[in-house]
Amino acid sequence: MTTAGAPSRLPPGAVARAMAVLVALRVVYAYNWFDIGPALAPGPHGVLATYPGIPVSALGLPLAAFFAGAAVMQVPAGLLARRHGTKSIGLLGALLLGGAALVGAAAPTFPALLVLRFLAGAGAGIFFSPTIALVASLYPPGERGVPVGIFSSAFAAGAGLGTFLPALLIPRYGWQVSLALGGALMLVLFLLGLRWVPRDTGAPSARPPSASAAPMAALRSKAVWGIGFAFVGLEGASLSTGQFFVAYAQRPPLLWAPALAGAVASLFVFPSLFGGPVGGRLTERFTNRRTQMVVFTALPALLLLLIPYSPIVGVAAIAATFAFAFGMVYAMMYVIPPYLPGLSQEDTPLAIGLLNGIQLAGGATVAAVAGWVIATYGYSMLWVALTIFIIVPLGLLMLVPNADPRKHSVALDPGTA
Numbered sequence: 001m002t003t004a005g006a007p008s009r010l011p012p013g014a015v016a017r018a019m020a021v022l023v024a025l026r027v028v029y030a031y032n033w034f035d036i037g038p039a040l041a042p043g044p045h046g047v048l049a050t051y052p053g054i055p056v057s058a059l060g061l062p063l064a065a066f067f068a069g070a071a072v073m074q075v076p077a078g079l080l081a082r083r084h085g086t087k088s089i090g091l092l093g094a095l096l097l098g099g100a101a102l103v104g105a106a107a108p109t110f111p112a113l114l115v116l117r118f119l120a121g122a123g124a125g126i127f128f129s130p131t132i133a134l135v136a137s138l139y140p141p142g143e144r145g146v147p148v149g150i151f152s153s154a155f156a157a158g159a160g161l162g163t164f165l166p167a168l169l170i171p172r173y174g175w176q177v178s179l180a181l182g183g184a185l186m187l188v189l190f191l192l193g194l195r196w197v198p199r200d201t202g203a204p205s206a207r208p209p210s211a212s213a214a215p216m217a218a219l220r221s222k223a224v225w226g227i228g229f230a231f232v233g234l235e236g237a238s239l240s241t242g243q244f245f246v247a248y249a250q251r252p253p254l255l256w257a258p259a260l261a262g263a264v265a266s267l268f269v270f271p272s273l274f275g276g277p278v279g280g281r282l283t284e285r286f287t288n289r290r291t292q293m294v295v296f297t298a299l300p301a302l303l304l305l306l307i308p309y310s311p312i313v314g315v316a317a318i319a320a321t322f323a324f325a326f327g328m329v330y331a332m333m334y335v336i337p338p339y340l341p342g343l344s345q346e347d348t349p350l351a352i353g354l355l356n357g358i359q360l361a362g363g364a365t366v367a368a369v370a371g372w373v374i375a376t377y378g379y380s381m382l383w384v385a386l387t388i389f390i391i392v393p394l395g396l397l398m399l400v401p402n403a404d405p406r407k408h409s410v411a412l413d414p415g416t417a
Helices: 010-032 062-073 074-084 088-103 110-137 145-173 175-196 209-213 224-230 230-247 256-267 274-283 289-309 312-335 344-375 379-399 405-412
Strands: none
Touching: 010 088, 010 110, 010 145, 010 175, 010 405, 062 074, 062 110, 062 224, 062 274, 062 312, 062 344, 074 088, 074 344, 088 110, 088 175, 088 274, 088 312, 110 145, 110 344, 145 209, 145 274, 224 230, 224 344, 230 256, 230 289, 230 312, 230 344, 230 379, 256 312, 274 289, 274 312
16 A cells, blocks of 8 residues: 555656656746846846835845745745645745746835745745655655756756846846746746646655654754754855855956956856756765765865965866855755655655755855955955855764665655555
């Protein structure tokens, strides 16, 4: 007898269709994180021109509102997915993100825009952890690493589109078109998800009443908390390296042209697109998962120290290596939760939501402190500070068992009873 929580035995075509929709949702989801950024620059088509009287100091608020919404909904999304299923909650997040983004394009006032950006961020927070668990549920244990890695690293493609495409659209059509496009695409993919993602995939498993009433295992897992806090520095660095680099490269003594600075800065993001599948595969193929995460985080972080002393080609190589590596590490941390002792596939959304919420809050703090370091000590100390922020918390990975995840697959993913 197959339990409701077992991996679905779907035809390959059905899995491929579902995976295509979920990856496309992830790309457009990421686009919606970044599509308002180009509108924050001064100009006749930007936010300042739309809402006269708004001080320049308030331009960071639309970003902060979105990030706040995404952060506060991480754990609730996991709890909701545990109760109602990963498909239902993941697609609910896509609906909220798309709807709020689309309506936000017509926000009549700046405060209304902030509220709608918060709601869009909340939709993003609801979408992510249930959907990554949904991707995992499409595949049996031992075969999830690559698809989860592809889903994770698809964020890089959406982030690139979210910074590039609006820069083309906004001068011609205004920032509202950029937001409306992201919202409309999300809603179209939501409808495709309703049709092509199987209803029973990712449904909550049948559990004994005593287990259902017990405290949530994910919230009590030292390993989940350890992963969350271990990578707050990496989260902050992944958010800030490319953005800070543009200003760094255009200052003396480098004085790079803006196009060159922007091209190299993009290398701090794009290669993560290729790192995700590699990291996901390594996590399931080899036994030393904790060691892998430490090595693929610490060594690229140390390379950041060489940036002030490297030529353009060297900086580009460092940026690409760093981005590829953090793409690997993020895939690893998203593959691991259902393989941790005491956790099941049902606990995955809550576990990922918890560690992602910790990292969003901690990463934002690290990015803010990095800005203070620049203002106080200059850009030359930025790379030192980021390296320290990345490496020091890695000691918390001692809370994560360094064992073969496949040893737990039978207990975690029962297929027969």
